[in-house]
Amino acid sequence: MNKKIISILLLMIFVFSLSTAAVELKDPWISEREQGNHGGMLISTLLGDPKTFNTIIAKETSSSRIIDGYIFEGLVTRNGITTNYEPELAKDWEISEDGKKYTFYLREGVQWSDGEEFTADDVIFTFDVIKDENIPTSSRDVLKVDGEFPEYNKIDKYTVEFILPTSFAPFLNNMTAPIIPRHKLHTAWQKGEFNNKWGINTDPEEIVGTGPFKLVDYRNGERVVMEKNEHYWRKDPAGKSLPYLDRWIRIIAESQETESLLFENGETHFLSVRGIDYRRMKQQEEENNFTLIDAGPTFSTNFLVFNMNPRNPNLEDEPYNYEWFTNLNFRKAVAYAMDKDTMIDQALAGQGSKQWSPVSLPNKVYLNKDVDKYPYNLEKAREELKKGGFSWSQNGELIDSEGNKVEFNILTNAGNNVRESLLNIIASELRELGMKINSNPVEFNTMVSKLSSEWDYDVILIGLTGGVEPHQGSNVWMSNGHLHMWNPVQEEPATEWEERLDELFINGASTIDTQKRKEYYDEFQEIIAEKLPVIYTVTPNSIYAVRNTLKNTEVTAYGGVLWNIHELYLEN
């Protein structure tokens, strides 16, 4: 009898010690910001519903911005302020001398939000899924180096290594890809049902991540509700598990107008403010207890792209279009006609910055500020046109050297007020130069198909969102890229400078040293500014209104308000 009890007790102690061993977090991350109060509910807004909670197959930002970083995390991340790499699920990593081997040492004792331990198996599983050709994910092509998916191995429970075919500096950037739980998804993947897993109708309990929050409720068109992940590996200075916030409600708003009304009514804690609303919001700051923070220019860009594609189907009827657009003097004239001060005043309500280089303005590492600039000057524009063989008829219409009147369409996507205003300002300046411009806002998908597959446009005003890693733009700037908009998917570079761009991007990717990489990307920016295949306009500033009760915030253009959501707390 006694023996039995003792043995049961011993068994219990054994089991207990086993389970505590499993949950012991060996490498916590400790917050360096001031200690906050635990508890409270953060409320913010979202534009648009998620399409899926399956982060691997999520294509739209409306899905990924809900889950990535909040429910799912990567091996490494970028610091929201410095944009440098920082450990996340990997506590450390090593890169071999030749730049081909990356070894990641995982944080020991990290738990998924359902209590299971996170290990190297999860990492291997994630990359197995990404590598699987049956899974529709954009991450696969991004990860490929020289067309080859890197080799990846589990060394032990807490170590994984990646072996690349060649040295590839942007690889670390790809390691920000979110890691998914093997224990939840492996069976589904084996059965070939991975693509149907974790849709928007999934029971929130099923969706498990390592991030600071877990999903508890989602109502289509109404809200997404998240709760604190009790097992999170980041700790406050007192050693208690983060995040401070207990609950996070994100109201799905129909429009930016609704978002700003909700904020003004005091229902949400922060708001991304458009330039046009800046002045009105400024007047309410004290009364409504919030602060407006100008985090400087955003990563977004707005630029004109000229169709220089000899495969443009319209060229049969209008072969002269191609001659104009490939004429560098013509493009320079257009660049001189960009009245960026007026654009900032009228389209961005004074809250914007001029952009000259293809690298986004807030990119502290790679932005080359010393590229050719074309300050607004219609006289210079006219000179360039004259140099390019253009002249003016008696009525002031611009005609080319063969006597054709210069007339073309500029398209942009309808519904984007800023871009429509930019288009209007640009068109009115070009009309001053004697060009006949048909400016048309069209539906977004129409514009994209013209740009990427039909190639039958003249000029398009569009924007791309840049990032910190310049190689992310390789399919835009390399001549065989699908997004090499002015002349996509070339078999051979059409011009010498495009050939040089290809070289620069290849060199930039294979060099590990940041200083050396910067030299390559500096030259790339100089070439684009000199040859002007695209002409940059202005970039809005990112302005946030943050309720004064929300503490520990440090708002940046890169990370917004939420990059350190685990450290944010609400004052009582």
Added chain:
Amino acid sequence: MENIIKNETEIKQNKNLWIKKISNFYKNKFALTAAIIILFLYILVIFAPFFAPYSANKNFKDKFFHPPTKIHFWDENGLQTPFIYETEVQEGWAEYNINREKTHSLQFFHQGEEYQIFGLFKSDIHLFGVEANIPIFILGSDNYGRDLFTRILYGGRVSLFIGFFAIFITTFIGLIAGGISGYYGGIIDSIIMRAVEVIMSIPSFYLLLALAAVLPLDISSAFRFFLIVSILAFQGWAGMARVIRGMVLSVKNEDYISAAKAIGAEDKRIIIKHILPATATYVIIRATVAIPGYIIMESGLSFIGLGIQEPSASWGNMLSSAQNITKMSDFPWLLLPGFFIFITVLSYNILGDGLRDAFDPKS
């Protein structure tokens, strides 16, 4: 001989009837006021280049969101010819200082930009303007620094005439289709009426959305305007044709039609001369009631970005560019095109009511 005399008295009676109807209308002061307002608006927009101080796309780049310019009549020396003060751009965004040091008198029949009306006569005389090219925005300026008053006048051309053209096309097709259908009956009637039913069952707004979305990209705004009118009219004639057919059915068995047939008049003559005039009252009333509907539809289309596109103006697209809380609260004059739509639609509705009261054969 007798016939002729009879005919003449009939004509006289007819004339008397119309005079009676018109005098009835004149007695209705309310409707008369509405008619005058409408007439005034049409004159304003037809001669927009003369009444407006600038051309439609003239922009004063640094004077965007400029509040309406105050016109002063008094200074320290007493009554003066109307004058304004120039404004200067201030440091802040869209803030303007009034420079009270110098006055600038308002000039009537001011020499400004050259323009043409109907491509017929050229002139450079504008109703008013200010010396030395100092901008005057009597209703404020928009976000590109264009004079709102000018754009309301030019935009009114689109908004006011879109209904006019549409109703013209609608009436024309509706009368012919309804007339033929009612007069001949039988298989022709069946075919036309089935076609009418098909057209009436198309959800109009979605048809417009679809058609507006497939319009080619490089067409001019004027052509786009014409296309929208045609689309609107194509939708509208069916209901008209149906009512006309009903009226024709009831009229065609009247004695005077039989008489005309007996004399041997052609079908065409009978339809045009004897049957359709019986529907005139209905057509006039329907037209005045339908025009505001078209005006609102155009503003709706422009409001959602499918109608008239920038830089051309219409009241609808001007209103849609004011779709923002800040713009409404800080620059309320941007909503003025809505006021013009309101006045026009209200006047048309009152006018339509007045006409119905006056023309109603039963009264």
